[in-house]
Amino acid sequence: MPSKTKPVLIIGAGVAGEIVAEILSKSQSKDFLPIGFVDDDPGKLNLVLYGLPVLGTMKNIPALVIRHHIEEIIIAIPSASGKVVAEIVQICHQSRARLKILPGFYDLITGKIKTSNIRDIEVDDLLGRDPVSLDLKKIAGYLTNQVVLVTGAGGSIGSELCRQVANFYPKKLILLGRGENSIYEMDLELKEKHPELKFDSEIGDIKDQARMNQIFSRYKPNVVFHAAAHKHVPFMERCPGEALKNNVFGSLRLAESACRSGTGTFVLISSDKAVKPASVMGATKRVAEMAIQYMQTKGSTRFTAVRFGNVLGSRGSVIPLFKRQIARGGPLTITHPDMVRYFMTTAEAAQLVIQAGAQAQGGEIFILDMGKPVKIVDLAKNLIQLSGLEPESDIPIRFTGIRQGEKLVEQLVGEGEQIIPTNHERIFAVSEPGGNLSMLKSILETLERTNFNLEEQEVIGLLQSVLPNFKK
Numbered sequence: 001m002p003s004k005t006k007p008v009l010i011i012g013a014g015v016a017g018e019i020v021a022e023i024l025s026k027s028q029s030k031d032f033l034p035i036g037f038v039d040d041d042p043g044k045l046n047l048v049l050y051g052l053p054v055l056g057t058m059k060n061i062p063a064l065v066i067r068h069h070i071e072e073i074i075i076a077i078p079s080a081s082g083k084v085v086a087e088i089v090q091i092c093h094q095s096r097a098r099l100k101i102l103p104g105f106y107d108l109i110t111g112k113i114k115t116s117n118i119r120d121i122e123v124d125d126l127l128g129r130d131p132v133s134l135d136l137k138k139i140a141g142y143l144t145n146q147v148v149l150v151t152g153a154g155g156s157i158g159s160e161l162c163r164q165v166a167n168f169y170p171k172k173l174i175l176l177g178r179g180e181n182s183i184y185e186m187d188l189e190l191k192e193k194h195p196e197l198k199f200d201s202e203i204g205d206i207k208d209q210a211r212m213n214q215i216f217s218r219y220k221p222n223v224v225f226h227a228a229a230h231k232h233v234p235f236m237e238r239c240p241g242e243a244l245k246n247n248v249f250g251s252l253r254l255a256e257s258a259c260r261s262g263t264g265t266f267v268l269i270s271s272d273k274a275v276k277p278a279s280v281m282g283a284t285k286r287v288a289e290m291a292i293q294y295m296q297t298k299g300s301t302r303f304t305a306v307r308f309g310n311v312l313g314s315r316g317s318v319i320p321l322f323k324r325q326i327a328r329g330g331p332l333t334i335t336h337p338d339m340v341r342y343f344m345t346t347a348e349a350a351q352l353v354i355q356a357g358a359q360a361q362g363g364e365i366f367i368l369d370m371g372k373p374v375k376i377v378d379l380a381k382n383l384i385q386l387s388g389l390e391p392e393s394d395i396p397i398r399f400t401g402i403r404q405g406e407k408l409v410e411q412l413v414g415e416g417e418q419i420i421p422t423n424h425e426r427i428f429a430v431s432e433p434g435g436n437l438s439m440l441k442s443i444l445e446t447l448e449r450t451n452f453n454l455e456e457q458e459v460i461g462l463l464q465s466v467l468p469n470f471k472k
Helices: 015-026 058-067 082-092 105-110 136-143 156-166 180-193 209-219 233-238 240-261 280-295 318-327 346-359 376-386 438-449 456-466
Strands: 006-011 032-038 052-056 072-075 098-101 147-151 172-177 199-203 223-226 265-271 302-308 332-334 365-368 397-399 418-421 427-431
Touching: 006 015, 006 058, 015 032, 032 058, 052 058, 058 082, 072 082, 082 098, 082 376, 136 346, 147 156, 147 209, 156 172, 156 180, 156 223, 156 346, 172 180, 172 209, 180 199, 209 240, 223 240, 223 346, 233 240, 233 280, 240 265, 240 280, 240 438, 240 456, 265 280, 265 346, 280 302, 280 438, 280 456, 302 346, 318 332, 318 376, 332 376, 346 365, 346 427, 376 397, 438 456
Parallel strands: 006 032, 006 072, 032 052, 072 098, 147 172, 147 223, 172 199, 223 265, 265 302, 302 365, 332 397
Antiparallel strands: 365 427, 418 427
């Protein structure tokens, strides 16, 4: 055996396991040597399948790693749920072998499996629930051959929305963003991956009414996905005026342009932090939801909002931070040992937004069934272990204290709101008691009269005029 060849154990002795064994055996690099399978089917135990023995079941993995000097373990069960994958990961963490996973069934069916497709396990594989699936027929019905505009198109959610919308053959896709560099990168990506796609990139600020009117007049978009927002809680605590201007004033001005141009569907991306908000960011998102519902009464455009939790791996989120801290040797910094959050992948977030637009009648707030909330400290430990290290002994974890505006637990549904089923089993609407919509006009008039030059307490006062229970 060449010294660089790594002994490999394959989890799953089915069709996918056979494919893994075959591609590893035929790989010209000879980096991996498949040793055998583990499978919990008692009928397969001790059999030789595809030229390799079935060495045991899942619980035998730690002992098999030692006995056969296994360096790599590959999960070859494409149908495994997040819960099953999480259980497998916990068993494998009892060994020092590196853990990898095979892509899903789509790649198996299309034959696009190579050694390079067998990737490392990521944290989003461990969400403990099945990913959200799309109703492709409904989506195609309202995106195909339509003009679609995405705000914040260079951001984590906005860029993923662009990628997914591109698959539904829009008449034209409009990328709108304030930062030219991120829009430039997305522009390049779409040209490379979708050379047939007709799209334009526009630079502009959603608070600039004249610029928004110009863009909407030029393209007359049928569908708008509004992903542009200030989202970082600590920053918005320090800069509350910017949160109010961008998340409320900007959203309302954009909605007015959409209404004026005859847009059919407008989807606002909101946050679970809008529920019983404890931060300026959350309060401005809640007022933005109310503003969109207010706009529903002003024309024929269907206005709706989508509320979801933290997005794994998004720009500025906790996962990239943890990865940088692990690369430096730690410590991993967490605000509180009991901090929990709902999580979803970037693809799921974009799919929820798109699916909600297909269901929108106007005025709804949609939420996703995201399973159980995840403790941040557990997420950190999983990420350390996925990096081949051990929490505390290799990478220490330090608790730094809750930051201003943070809550230990976020909620998707607030007091007085009721969950309403939709025709998608994982997507729900919430009925909510409404708020002081008459004060929205007062906020806009105050912002324009003062030229947005407000002190912090004035901003808080404006938010409290609409959300009486909000306390910073």
